[in-house]
Amino acid sequence: MIARLILVGLAACVYGETIPELATRLGATELVKLVTDAGLAGTLSGAGPFTVFGPTNAAFSKLPKNILERLMRDKKLLADVLKYHVVSGNVYSSQLSNELTAPSLLTMNGKALDIRFNIYNNGQNASNGVIHVVDRVMFPIPFEDIPTEVTKQSARFSTLLTAVKAANLVSTLAGGPFTLFAPTNAAFAKIPADVLNKLLANVTALTDVLTYHVVSGTYWSASLSNGMMPKTVEGKAVNIKIDGGKVMVNDATVEEADLAVTNGVIHVIDTVLLPPAFDPSIY
Structure with a gap:
């Protein structure tokens, strides 16, 4: 802990x-x-x-x-x-x-x-x-690594969990420390079902998409700033936009920030992030 x-x-x-x-x-x-x-x-x-x-x-x-x-x-x-x-x-x-x-x-x-x-x-x-x-009181509350926390919260992350398992990234995400921008089930539901099913079956493409949601190091919300462009594990950067208390990662809105895990932090987002020039329709 x-x-x-x-x-x-x-x-x-x-x-x-x-x-x-x-x-x-x-x-x-x-x-x-x-x-x-x-x-x-x-x-x-x-x-x-x-x-x-x-x-x-x-x-x-x-x-x-x-x-x-x-x-x-x-x-x-x-x-x-x-x-x-x-x-x-x-x-x-x-x-x-x-x-x-x-x-x-x-x-x-x-x-x-x-x-x-x-x-x-x-x-x-x-x-x-x-x-x-x-600036905050710390509590010794038991919490888990990223894959375990995603599993515990499967009610909103079951599609993400399925994708992580399909891409064989469970052990990778247990390392770190990492910052995960975690799409909800509703975020994945924005992708047409046939396209999502093809993506889940293509390990290479799926790995690219998932690792584009992961940044090395722990970036709590207090460390994020408007215009910041942290490099993802996939290799390309995401764009952080902060305006009037609203935080966005590319075109995704952060619904919940700062979920504590033992190997980093999770920010919950409402849209799946796609690497630049990535076209999901071809899968």
Whole structure:
């Protein structure tokens, strides 16, 4: 299980402050309050060193009210969630690299749960460790790799799953990390049935189409920008268009963004992407 986060904060290095003290000065007061409520203030004020990925007050405000209330009622769950934001040792921004993973303090079945880093800024020093300010609260929720997640959500991805199996790409999509722009069943239904059936029977053409939906690396929605043209595994680029909160990939609209998987991220789209100059009618 691996969570993703975006580093958003930057402050001057100040020595002599513990992690809770520095978090308070940085304005992460909700984090400090919850750390205290969970009985972790003493630990995070101790010798350490620790690296904390500290959600801002705004990050906590994004949580549904019922989730926050449950965390307040269940101190063990609260402590587990907070531990999932902490790594042992001093991990400075200069040591972080995109797609790096590191074990958190939270363990499950005797194994530390990993955090995956997708980086957009830097962190701060404390006397007993380092704080990186992040824009979301991370939850240690079990999730799967891309093929398993597509299989679990077969109600909307059954055609995609059939295509991936027909093209023998299941093991490939279990690698990565990848970003998958995943067409729904409704997206595939836009293709005439006879053309789709011929495409599914042509492994070479099908592989070209499917790999045109895959980009190497993890591109969360926050890392996408208008006019961006990431190169796909097929070899050609897709065009990202963002206007008024609407995100498009070529002519496909993103219906749901940022589905977390262990080896990347999935964005759900409403239209099948076809490589430039690709003519499905000939199949």
